[in-house]
Amino acid sequence: MSKGERCRECQQWIAASDLKCSCGFIPARVNECVQADHNCCYQLQGQRCKLPGSISHSTHVNGTWYCSGHYRSLGNPKEGEEWFHYVEQHFDEIMDQLTDWRRKLHQDNQSIIIRRKTNE
Ligand SMILES: [Zn+2]
Ligand SMILES: [Zn+2]
Numbered sequence: 570m571s572k573g574e575r576c577r578e579c580q581q582w583i584a585a586s587d588l589k590c591s592c593g594f595i596p597a598r599v600n601e602c603v604q605a606d607h608n609c610c611y612q613l614q615g616q617r618c619k620l621p622g623s624i625s626h627s628t629h630v631n632g633t634w635y636c637s638g639h640y641r642s643l644g645n646p647k648e649g650e651e652w653f654h655y656v657e658q659h660f661d662e663i664m665d666q667l668t669d670w671r672r673k674l675h676q677d678n679q680s681i682i683i684r685r686k687t688n689e
Contacts, residue, residue: 572585573585573587574596576590576592576594577594577596578590578592578593578594578595579592579594581646583596607621607622607625608622608634609621609622609634609635609636609639610622610633610634610635611635611636611639611649611653613649613650613653615655618635618636618639618640618653618656619656619657619660620636620638620656620660620663620667621634621636621667622634622635622636622663623635623636623637623640624636624637624640625645636656637675638652638655638656639653648660658659
């Protein structure tokens with residue numbers, strides 16, 4: 570069991586329960602955690618949208634993330650609400666599409682890398 574780790578910046582000990590060092594350095598394990606919670610931050614009556622956030626207002630790691638549907642409906646509460654209910658009912662379908670799209674993107678990236686390598 571890990572008790573913590575040393576800060577890579579200032580060499581201070583960071584307890585496993587601490588999310589960051591007093592110098593501001595964020596350990597890699599916490600980055601993973603933050604990434605995992607890049608979910609859409611849209612909320613309707615205390616319930617959060619289930620989709621992963623894909624668009625952020627800011628480029629900051631802890632910025633506010635929205636799924637593409639809710640990002641588009643910002644400033645339009647009715648549309649946001651409709652999308653929220655749609656997500657509730659079609660969550661699996663939407664996630665399937667998202668994964669397909671990511672897989673395709675990944676394959677495209679791979680082939681670009683391979684092409685670059687063969688060109689050299
Ligand atoms: Zn530190
Ligand atoms: Zn959303």
